[in-house]
Amino acid sequence: MAETAVKNPVMDSVEAQNARALKRLRKRQKRRGDIEKARVKKSKGKHINGSLGGDIAIFILLALLGIFMIFPLYYSIIQSFKPISELFVFPPKLYVVSPTGENFSNLFKVAGNLWVPFSRYVFNSVFITIVITLMHVFVVCCCAYVLSKCPNIPGYKFANQIIVTSMLFTSTATWIMQFVVMAKMGMINTYWALILPNVATSMGLYLMRQNMSTINDAIIDAAKVDGAGAFRTCWQVVIPNQKPAIATLIIFVFQGAWNVQGGALVYKEDLKTLPTIMSQIAAAGIARQGIIYASAVVLMIPPLVIFLIAQSNVMETMANSGMKD
């Protein structure tokens, strides 16, 4: 290569070429040094290919948009702290002059006078939410593993197709048939009517299925060679690598389960859930304006807490950990 370069008159001299090669090498070394530095910084979450200016620009953009997004949350929280005299000011003020906990204490006063003790509704909601969340995560993870990582079992394509199709189906008439099915099975007015229909939802399954399909096949084959069955591969190899998806799954299912209202399925008073009873309290209308906001804020707290816990635990994850090609 070097010989032809010397012979070729168009090409530069060997010295110039060497100089340029050296320059490139230095540049590359510097870049590699940068990467090493970035890798050290990585523990603090620094991006390799980013600049400080870019970070600041993105931050400002996100902050401006964020103000619009956080607004309803802010608004319902300040509304819940407004005394009666401020609640009906028109147009509504965006700040509280004299904040008060009155609305919350009124809420619990009303709740304390209910025919069934208030703690019963709290128990119902908490119980149902925990059971649905645990069952959903277990059932969905098992099924998603098969639907993403066992492509040669008969029925694989068909099962996947069903899940996607069911996500697109909406009907105003399905609930009638759901009621018929549950009535036939004698589930009306039991906890089962609140729990079981919410366990097997296709959105969570499809979310997990899509995320699991990014897992490297080699890691699964390795587990198989080591003698792990499908179940063990799923829970000891695949699931630990799926923290971000699991966190998202938990957020979705918790939020859905917490807001389950019995509707037509449960009409026994001591099986009703917290959201049902809160909307019954709020139904008193304008006289309970403050209480409506207070109950909305109280109901919002558990999903918010779960969201923050789940999201902040995701950060330290390493995707495909244990995989080095």
Place this chain on the structure above:
Amino acid sequence: MAKVKEQKAVKPLNTDSKWHYTLHLMKMNQACYWMMAPFFALFILFTAVPVLMSLPLGLTSFNLVQFPHYVGLQNFYSLFVNDDVFLTAVRNTLIFAIFTGPFSYVLSFILAWLINEMNPFLKVFFTFVFYAPSMTPSAFVIWQLVFSGDSYGYLNSVLLDWGIINTAKQWLTDVTYMMTVVIIVQLWMSMGAGFLALRAGFQGIDTSLYEAGAIEGIQNRFQELFTITIPAMGPSLLFAAVLAISGAFTVGSVGAALCGMPSTAYAVHTVMNHAQDYGSIRYEMGYASAICFVLFAVMLICNQVIRNVLSKYTD
């Protein structure tokens, strides 16, 4: 690949028919079926059976009191020929789908990506901020205040103060503005499940890919996005796309909440509103089912098209 080979190797001798082979495969993978069983048992019982039972309702006249009686294709016939409101609703739904679907999809992707560039604390913080409307019940109440038709509405009072307009505009009842207003609010509401799933997708990407990319000479964020991130996110993109489609075609609740139902001159009346109108106000379940069936067919076609497009660009 290794898995396929393994199973071919233990293929039994009596492979005279495809059926035997299938049975054999099923026996080999018994564990897989047991793992699928709990989900599909519940899914079939509480989703598949009710859905399949409600499909034939489109061919009946059913008022929730009397037993449904068969009317053939009459519902579909009157839907497309006699029902002017349905045709308006189809037009509105298509406009909503075209404007909110792709935009909300791209917007949630861009935001999820920008958030991903931040440090861990800010990541959690901004994810929370942008997902907040989905966790706040009746989040669009605030938009009623903003777009309120009197001069106390925030938008009206600001525009009046600045002298841009000289009379208060009826944002929520004037046909000229309603569509735009609802589209804006819809876009704002769309940072929901799809956005969160994309965030998870970004976080699931193997970080060593970025290091490898940097060594290979990637210089900035954009190169990184197009050469590493997007190809690695295929499955999450597909998930968000399915959610975006079903979200875009079933819009209606925002319009109904802001402009009332029915809205002025049916200006923001969508197919979903139409189905709810017949399903839960007039109790003509047969007709409502027919409407939902048409909607479902359109969404299926749309889904197939988008799958084909996305599969070209991702793994």
